[in-house]
Amino acid sequence: MAINEAGAASNQRRKGDHLRIAAGPGVGHRAGTGLEAVRLRHRALPESDLASIDLATDLLGHQLAAPLIVSAMTGGTQEAASINDRLARAAAGTGVGMVLGSGRALLEDPDLRETYRLAARPPLLLGNLGAAQVTPERALRVIDLLDLDGLSVHLNPLQEAVQPEGQPRFRGVLARIAATVERLAPVPVVVKEVGFGLDPEDVRRLHQAGVAAVDVAG
Numbered sequence: 244m245a246i247n248e249a250g251a252a253s254n255q256r257r258k259g260d261h262l263r264i265a266a267g268p269g270v271g272h273r274a275g276t277g278l279e280a281v282r283l284r285h286r287a288l289p290e291s292d293l294a295s296i297d298l299a300t301d302l303l304g305h306q307l308a309a310p311l312i313v314s315a316m317t318g319g320t321q322e323a324a325s326i327n328d329r330l331a332r333a334a335a336g337t338g339v340g341m342v343l344g345s346g347r348a349l350l351e352d353p354d355l356r357e358t359y360r361l362a363a364r365p366p367l368l369l370g371n372l373g374a375a376q377v378t379p380e381r382a383l384r385v386i387d388l389l390d391l392d393g394l395s396v397h398l399n400p401l402q403e404a405v406q407p408e409g410q411p412r413f414r415g416v417l418a419r420i421a422a423t424v425e426r427l428a429p430v431p432v433v434v435k436e437v438g439f440g441l442d443p444e445d446v447r448r449l450h451q452a453g454v455a456a457v458d459v460a461g
C-alpha cells in the first residue's frame with residue numbers, strides 16, 4: 244500500500260531527521276508557552292487533605308491515573324523502536340495515555356511494526372496518521388496492525404508544504420475525517436495539531452465532523 248511516491252526510504256530518513264534535530268541545540272520555541280501570564284493563587288487554608296486529591300480521569304472510555312498523554316512522536320526508524328518502547332513503558336508504569344508517531348511508514352512497510360510498539364501497553368494507546376494521508380481504510384489498517392484504542396489524526400499543512408516529500412493536499416480533509424469517524428465508530432478519532440495550536444473555528448468544524456477530542460498541541 245504505497246501512499247507516497249517519494250517512498251518509504253525518504254519517509255524514514257525524515258523521521259530520523261526529526262529525532263536528530265529535536266535532540267540538537269537551538270530548537271527551543273522563542274515565543275514562550277503563554278503560561279508565563281498565569282499565576283496560581285496561593286491558598287494557605289485549603290481545607291482539604293492532600294491524600295483526597297485524585298487526578299484519575301476517564302478519557303475516551305479509558306481510565307488514566309492523570310489527565311496526561313504522551314503525544315505523537317515517532318515510529319518507523321530503528322531509533323524509534325527504543326524511544327517508543329521507553330515512552331510506552333513510562334506511560335504504562337504511570338498509568339497515562341500515549342499516541343504513537345505517524346503510521347505513514349508502517350502503511351508502506353508493515354514489517355516496521357516493532358519500531359512503533361513492543362510489549363508495554365499504556366491504558367490508552369492511539370495511533371497517528373496525517374490529515375493529508377488519512378482515509379477510513381488506512382485508519383483501520385493502522386489500528387489493526389498495532390492493536391490500538393483509536394486514532395489521532397494530525398493537521399500539519401505548513402509542515403507538508405515545506406518538507407521535500409510533503410503532500411500539501413488539504414482539500415477535502417474534513418470530509419475524509421468525517422468518513423473516518425463514521426467508519427471507525429465506536430472506536431474514537433482524535434484530531435491534533437503539531438505545535439501551532441487550533442483555531443476555535445476549526446475546532447467547531449471538527450466537533451461537527453464527530454471527532455471525539457482535539458489535542459491543541461503547542
Ligand SMILES: Cc1cc2nc3c(=O)[nH]c(=O)nc-3n(C[C@H](O)[C@H](O)[C@H](O)COP(=O)(O)O)c2cc1C
Binds near residue numbers: 261316397435439461
Ligand atoms: C521529534 C518530533 C516528532 C514528532 N512527530 C509527530 C508525528 O509523527 N505525528 C504527530 O501528530 N505529531 C508529531 N510531533 C508533534 C508532537 O506530537 C506535538 O504535537 C508537538 O511537539 C507540540 O506539542 P508540544 O508543544 O507539547 O511540544 C512530533 C514532534 C517532535 C518534536
